Amino acid sequence: MEQLKLSNQFCFPLYAASRFITQQYRPLLEKLEVTYPQYLVLLVLWEEDGIPIKEITEKLLLETNTLTPLLKRMQTNGLIERTRSKEDERIVTISLTEKGKKLQEKAEEIPNDLLQTLECLNIGKEDMLKVKEVLEKMLSNV
Amino acid sequence: MEQLKLSNQFCFPLYAASRFITQQYRPLLEKLEVTYPQYLVLLVLWEEDGIPIKEITEKLLLETNTLTPLLKRMQTNGLIERTRSKEDERIVTISLTEKGKKLQEKAEEIPNDLLQTLECLNIGKEDMLKVKEVLEKMLSNV
DNA sequence: TGTATTTATATCGTTTACGATACAATTATA
DNA sequence: TATAATTGTATCGTAAACGATATAAATACA
Numbered sequence: 232m233e234q235l236k237l238s239n240q241f242c243f244p245l246y247a248a249s250r251f252i253t254q255q256y257r258p259l260l261e262k263l264e265v266t267y268p269q270y271l272v273l274l275v276l277w278e279e280d281g282i283p284i285k286e287i288t289e290k291l292l293l294e295t296n297t298l299t300p301l302l303k304r305m306q307t308n309g310l311i312e313r314t315r316s317k318e319d320e321r322i323v324t325i326s327l328t329e330k331g332k333k334l335q336e337k338a339e340e341i342p343n344d345l346l347q348t349l350e351c352l353n354i355g356k357e358d359m360l361k362v363k364e365v366l367e368k369m370l371s372n373v
Numbered sequence: 374m375e376q377l378k379l380s381n382q383f384c385f386p387l388y389a390a391s392r393f394i395t396q397q398y399r400p401l402l403e404k405l406e407v408t409y410p411q412y413l414v415l416l417v418l419w420e421e422d423g424i425p426i427k428e429i430t431e432k433l434l435l436e437t438n439t440l441t442p443l444l445k446r447m448q449t450n451g452l453i454e455r456t457r458s459k460e461d462e463r464i465v466t467i468s469l470t471e472k473g474k475k476l477q478e479k480a481e482e483i484p485n486d487l488l489q490t491l492e493c494l495n496i497g498k499e500d501m502l503k504v505k506e507v508l509e510k511m512l513s514n515v
Numbered sequence: 516t517g518t519a520t521t522t523a524t525a526t527c528g529t530t531t532a533c534g535a536t537a538c539a540a541t542t543a544t545a
Numbered sequence: 546t547a548t549a550a551t552t553g554t555a556t557c558g559t560a561a562a563c564g565a566t567a568t569a570a571a572t573a574c575a
Contacts, residue, residue: 235477237416245394247512257534284523296564322522363386366390408530436533438557462539519573522571525567539555543549545549
């Protein structure tokens, strides 16, 4: 069965590359003392602070059963606060603490640092953009 | 900071797409009663049976601290056997049981089933191949 | 108004991932 | 031949992921 060969799987490189890149992020994120998924939450909040958990799940395509404990860890680490909305008591709003806001300055170098790491790995910018474009097209249908 | 916007991240779509595709595999793999990483191990063993754990770690780019418990679960489920090599007692060889071998027949439809799922999501074959090629190029430098 | 449905979040259980560390078997080297 | 370094696997702890389920609040509707 030719199709069952690992080298013919389309999804395996995706799976392996995703893990690989998370590993490349790790040393960069150590300065911020956050994990990669936590960094994604910060990216969202730096763009728009004080939003409901629901909105974060939609942007990151993660379920609350992943985000709830993750956000609790971020709260324990003093990065965010949780406020239950008064208009609708079901909604929990997430906002950055001062510490969480200040972390953005430290994060400014990260995108370029990572880009450099990737360019050292034979990945050109055009190829990256093409991959990004195709995958975003796929995800837009989710 | 434009570069810190989620939409400008190259790695987020990779991360999200990888999780998304694993989710697409789930219903297909239910027939085999395996998870996606376990399916990857089966793909490796169907190609070459009776190989050391070390070789599986190299092919799947996973560490033994991930594979050891995963393989134990597969053993519990009767898919594989573990044999400690006599020439070198450090090496543990993994081989398929009859049940594990037979599962390959059931798996034959999976690659096409998944392809169909993806094609329903605006992903053409050329785009998939391009993504595969770029990511494999990246991983070849690991 | 009372009941059903939906919504937003949380909890539980299982399975990955993976850094750090341990450990026994093998190999290299002094 | 001791001892040091390496190798292959395992263990531990922590943090995702995610299906299934629970729960309280809000909304729809009979």
